[in-house]
Every structure is written in C-alpha cells, then in structure tokens.
Amino acid sequence: MDIKRRKLILGGLALGAVAGVTALRPKAQGQGGHSDYFASVAKALDSAGFSGPTLVIDRENLQKNADILTGHLSGHYDYRVVAKSLPSLNLLDVISKRTNTNRIMVFQLPFLQQLVNSYPASDILLGKPLPIAAAKAFYAAPRMGHFDPSQQLQWLVDSPRRLTQYASLAQSLTQTLRINIEIDVGLHRGGVANAEDLAAILNLIQRQPQLEFAGFMGYDAHAAKMPGILGGPEKAITRGLDIYRSRVEQAKAQLGEAYPKVVTMNAAGSPTYQLYKPHAGSAPCSEIAAGSCLVKPAGFDIPTLSDHRPAAYIASPVLKKLSQTQIPGIEGLTAPFSWLNPNREQSFFISGGYWKAEPESPAGLSINPIYGRSSNQEMLNGSSKVTLNEDDWVFLRPTQSESVFLQFGDIAVYSKGEIVDLWPVLANT
Structure with missing residues (x-):
C-alpha cells in the first residue's frame, strides 16, 4: 500500500471517528x-x-390530588392519611378535611406524640412495628386532650417475639393494647409470612386479656413496579389479596366468636391504591393508606399515578x-x-x-x-x-x-x- 493511499484511509477513519463522536454528542x-x-x-x-x-407546596395541586384520590376510592374504601409523607399539621389538616377522614397512619414516635395531642379524635394505626422502648416512651410521656390509646391507637406487630414484648408492656400498664398484625403480601419486607406465626400471634392475643386484636395491614409497594413478564401490577395485587384473604380466614377460624365485629383491614399505598378499584366489594381489605400521591414527588411518576x-x-x-x-x-x-x-x-x-x-x-x-x-x-x-x-x-x-x-x-x-x-x-x- 503506498503512502498516499495509507494517509487517505487513515484520514477517512479519523473523519469517521469524529463524525461518530459528534453524532453521539447530546443535544444542548x-x-x-x-x-x-x-x-x-x-x-x-x-x-x-x-x-x-x-420547600414550596402548591395548594391548588395539593387539593386537586386529594379530590382525585377521593374520586378513585368512590366510597368503596375508607381512607387513611400517611403522616410520614405529609409531615405537617397544616398539611394533614388540609388533607383530612378535604377527604373527610380522621384516620392517620404514623411511623415514628415523635410524630405519634405530637398527633395524639393535636388530633384527640383521630384513629391512629402504626405503619411499622416500633421497638418496645418506643411504646414504653409513648405511655410514659404526658398527654394533653382526650385521646384514648386503648380505643384509638393500634400498635403494629409482625412476629410472636414482638407481640410478647407488647404483652409484657400491657401487663405492666394494666391497660389494653390494640394490636394490628402486619402480613407479608409479597413485598417480603417483614410481616407475618406463614400460618404458623399467625397462629402463634393470635394464640398469644387470646391468652392475654389486655391485648385486643384490631385487624391486619398489608403493604404492597412492589406491585406497582412488577414487570409484565411476571404478570404485571394487576397480578401482583391479586396475589397479595389472596394472601390477605387467607390470613383473615385463618383469624376468623381461630378466634371464632371472639373475632371483632369492627376491624381495621388496611392495604395499599400511593403507588398501588388505584389498582384496588377493580377489586372493590370483593377485597378483604376495607381501607386504603396513601400520602405521597398527594404531593407527587418525582419518584412517583408512574402509570398508576398519571392523573396526579x-x-x-x-x-x-x-x-x-x-x-x-x-x-x-x-x-x-x-x-x-x-x-x-x-x-x-x-x-x-x-x-x-x-x-x-x-x-x-x-x-x-x-x-x-x-x-x-x-x-x-x-x-x-x-x-x-x-x-x-x-x-x-x-x-x-x-x-x-x-x-x-x-x-x-x-x-x-x-x-x-x-x-x-x-x-x-x-x-x-
């Protein structure tokens, strides 16, 4: 190959490389x-x-999101506002009034202590199991108003060991503790995952008169992102509801006449709450928890929240x-x-x-x-x-x-x- 031809080829390759890099450059x-x-x-x-x-909140968009949520629930499910996602008394005021609910889900002790004083008529469900030290601190702290934990507060447990701790606390307080049981509906982030553990928890509630079974909670954030190859969100919700239903049936069978007439059957979350609409009337759960969808952070830009x-x-x-x-x-x-x-x-x-x-x-x-x-x-x-x-x-x-x-x-x-x-x-x- 002569020198001129070699230079021509190398020059062409160089120009091609430059053109290739230029084509890959992002546009301004x-x-x-x-x-x-x-x-x-x-x-x-x-x-x-x-x-x-x-931090800026757009009041009109906030209120519009609350109306969208209420429209989707359509009276088929009660609504429980999630305080950790809306951590302001004023925010909670706007949402609770707009959605006509007094139900709140709380995830941390400091919020719990403030909310029972600010909302003495609220119905509060813990959104995660708290260490027994947190429960002890709650009862040791003075409270204002007329909030009655024995009637208005549900502690969340997901294991026999955790419930044993709460049973000892109830005995020491000589006070009733209402217990809501977290169940694993597919997220696999804790929650009762088998019939044996549920039976043990229910058995302990039956033996301890100061423990009161209050219901179930099943969180399903995984469902909204379930890929189609695995059945998609709808199938994940259906599977979760089947698990939920089986736990409820087990509790009814084990508790018999002691099964409460009024129970809290909590489910969903912002990413999945709209997926419950087709199951209205047949789902074992009766209330939906959500919070983030009302302010819609960027992490919630998902198909199930496209109208928020x-x-x-x-x-x-x-x-x-x-x-x-x-x-x-x-x-x-x-x-x-x-x-x-x-x-x-x-x-x-x-x-x-x-x-x-x-x-x-x-x-x-x-x-x-x-x-x-x-x-x-x-x-x-x-x-x-x-x-x-x-x-x-x-x-x-x-x-x-x-x-x-x-x-x-x-x-x-x-x-x-x-x-x-x-x-x-x-x-x-």
Whole structure:
C-alpha cells in the first residue's frame, strides 16, 4: 500500500471517528429561563422576602390530588392519611378535611406524640412495628386532650417475639393494647409470612386479656413496579389479596366468636391504591393508606399515578454563575468536556443541595457526575441555552417527601401567584 493511499484511509477513519463522536454528542437542552408557572412562583418568593432553600407546596395541586384520590376510592374504601409523607399539621389538616377522614397512619414516635395531642379524635394505626422502648416512651410521656390509646391507637406487630414484648408492656400498664398484625403480601419486607406465626400471634392475643386484636395491614409497594413478564401490577395485587384473604380466614377460624365485629383491614399505598378499584366489594381489605400521591414527588411518576399533579418543589437561589465547568485537577479538559457535552457548558452553584431531588426549572439543568455533590453549594450545569443569573431561583423536584420535607423549616404555601401561608413541619426528635 503506498503512502498516499495509507494517509487517505487513515484520514477517512479519523473523519469517521469524529463524525461518530459528534453524532453521539447530546443535544444542548434548555429553553431560556423559567416557564410562566415557575416564573410566577419565583416572583412570589421574591415578594415574600425569601432568600434561602425553601420547600414550596402548591395548594391548588395539593387539593386537586386529594379530590382525585377521593374520586378513585368512590366510597368503596375508607381512607387513611400517611403522616410520614405529609409531615405537617397544616398539611394533614388540609388533607383530612378535604377527604373527610380522621384516620392517620404514623411511623415514628415523635410524630405519634405530637398527633395524639393535636388530633384527640383521630384513629391512629402504626405503619411499622416500633421497638418496645418506643411504646414504653409513648405511655410514659404526658398527654394533653382526650385521646384514648386503648380505643384509638393500634400498635403494629409482625412476629410472636414482638407481640410478647407488647404483652409484657400491657401487663405492666394494666391497660389494653390494640394490636394490628402486619402480613407479608409479597413485598417480603417483614410481616407475618406463614400460618404458623399467625397462629402463634393470635394464640398469644387470646391468652392475654389486655391485648385486643384490631385487624391486619398489608403493604404492597412492589406491585406497582412488577414487570409484565411476571404478570404485571394487576397480578401482583391479586396475589397479595389472596394472601390477605387467607390470613383473615385463618383469624376468623381461630378466634371464632371472639373475632371483632369492627376491624381495621388496611392495604395499599400511593403507588398501588388505584389498582384496588377493580377489586372493590370483593377485597378483604376495607381501607386504603396513601400520602405521597398527594404531593407527587418525582419518584412517583408512574402509570398508576398519571392523573396526579406535582405539588411540591424545592426553591434555591443561584449564588454563583460561571461560564464554564472546571473540574479540579483536570482543568485542561474543560474545553473537551464542554464540547463532548454542551449541557455542561455553564455552572451554577446554588444555596444548599444534595437533597433527594432532581432539577426541574429552568429546563436543561443537571447535576455534574464528576464534580461531586455538596450540601452547601451544589453545582448544577446547563448549556448556553439556559438563562440564569445570580440570585435567580432554581427549582428542584423532590424524589420523595418523607425525609425531604423536614429539611427546610416552614413550608411556603403557593396559591395563585402568592405565598399565602407558612406551614411548620412536625418535629422528628
């Protein structure tokens, strides 16, 4: 092969390689600044004098989501609001009134202690088994109002060992403890998974007069993400309901006439509650628990919640704007990195960060995977199409609500172009 031909081939290969890399480059994202909606929220925050990371709730979307949930339940199931996903008394007020319920599901001792004082007429079900030390602390603490744990509170247990601990506590208190039994309906994250354990639990309840069987709880978050090759969500729900039904039948047979006339049969969760609609009237459960669907974090963008609206955002101001993205130690690769991905061209450092959240507005922002995360000054990147300046607001969408909502102090409530209220969050200690 002569030299000219070799150069021609090598040149062609080089051009092909460049063309290939160019074709694989992502397109520059972004359409300038905020949409009209987020521009309105930003203006409202400025008018109200906010200057740091803030959690914002859209009141209209929150209320609309509550109406959507109520419409799906259609009176076939009672509704129990999940406090961990809506950790604010004001949030719980809005939802409980909008959905006409006094039923609350609680997952942690600090929330339980606050809620029994704030909602003395509530019906509370624990959403997970608490250590016996937490139960002891609850009864040792003074309570205000007229909340009666022996009538209004159900402790969740999922093993004979846990129930033995609660039985000893009931004896020491000389007080009735209502016991709800968690059953494994397919999630395999605890819960009674066999007839032998259930029989042992029921037997202990029968022997201990200060324990009262109150019902069952079966959580099925796995069902919403069950792939079609395994039968899909509908089949997973059907399997779970079959398990649920068998546990109920076993309890009725074992307890006989002692089986209560009124029991709590709790099921579902935000990802799956709509899947229960076809089973209305035939399902062994009688109430549905949900919370996150009412604010719809990004982690709940799933088909079963397609009609719900996002109602919660994190707002944070831009502290610094840089026209390039430099990675410490490899500054010489700044230009190549920017060419390979035009969406890394600009850098914006915001106040705070490292939340369980995704950039939402302006469109086109992303977290840099090489630079690293920061809870003090998070870097966000954007192409030249993204228009932001220092002191402008960036909006992120939480991927969950339960831990994220507690990180910002009071919640700013947005309604029709204004911040209309501040809602304190529940204390978690």
